[in-house]
Amino acid sequence: MNHDFSKLPEIFDRYSRNPESLIAVLQDIQQEYHYLPCEALQETAKNLSVPLSKVFSVSTFYNAFSLTPRGKKIIRICKGTACHIRGAYQLQHQFETMLGIKAGETSKDLKYTLEVVNCVGACAMAPVVIVDEKYHGSVDVSNVKRLIKRG
């Protein structure tokens, strides 16, 4: 995949160029490209004086980082205990059918990524679906279409 990597120096300039800035830099790269492109990892290693193996180790450790492209819109279905009891499974099934992808996958047009997460701490409004960073409570199957379209 071809990317415009001209933004990388600007990201590096936001922090001091040392190993301590690694996670902050990776977070910004993730935000910019929706994943961590291989070239960006190599540039990060060079610019922060961190071995590439360390950069790879950190980026595979945290769930917040992805090494494969992710969709523009990220839909997270909570499957904590409360959400599970109040129908998260049916929601997941509905999302998977409508988007044509399984949980953990990204649609081919890179528009959507569907994820299943554990408790997000909003059990009172179960079942919860998070679209990008917005929380939606008491979601039922009939809301799924609207959530996919508008978020």
Place this chain on the structure above:
Amino acid sequence: MIKFTINGKLVQADQGDMLLTVIRREGIDVPSQCHHQAVEPSGACRLCMVEITRQEWDGWSKFVTSCLYPVEDGLMVTTHSAKVIQLRKTIIDLYLARHPNSTEIMRLASEYGVTRTTYETVADGDDCIMCGLCTRICAHMGFSAISTVGRGHDKEIAPPLKEAPTDCTGCLSCANNCPTNFIEFTRDSNSLTIWGRTFETLACSQCGKTTITRDFAEHLSKTRDIPIAYFEVCDDCHRKETAKTMGRVVNWTREVQA
């Protein structure tokens, strides 16, 4: 100087020494898989656990990984109490379930009288105990070519991007120090393959025996300021050379003295 006791015996150590170092110095056998004196301890394998207490703890004690615990004045260390043995047995039990085919784990288990695991055996369990010694040694060598990748069940040791590592020189420090001999490499007459990368090896100009890889020789030559030709002679031939030179010196000394 720090004074404390190990199994009731009074010992002395320097400030900053780790318990395991002193225990081993006293000739006491405490098992450990992830420890290597050349690199920083990490406490990954948990086998070097010992029981510690102090006079003022009123009979309370705690368990610590001795490789990571700095010596303290007045500490009372027990390396083989019933509780410690039980703890080590549990750890070995877990290792045995996860690495049923590892000869090193089996050796340890028989030493501690663990005959079979009480957990469900991981049928396709490999021999990597995730101690991370290889990554620490690789970093210490100045390469950092491999690291832990992923986490939880899927954690493994791999080169970056799981591709042939560009920073590796084929020095074999990782494979030679792996406690369970898990890291594999293959040798050919003039090449060596490890981590999916093949390296050219040098041959001894005198006896033809394979020495180290060209990449490693070049690295040593650059960082230690040793001419590359030095690595084109194997250790045995170097020794022969030295013996010859020494012989000549001895003869010459005799002649001068006579």
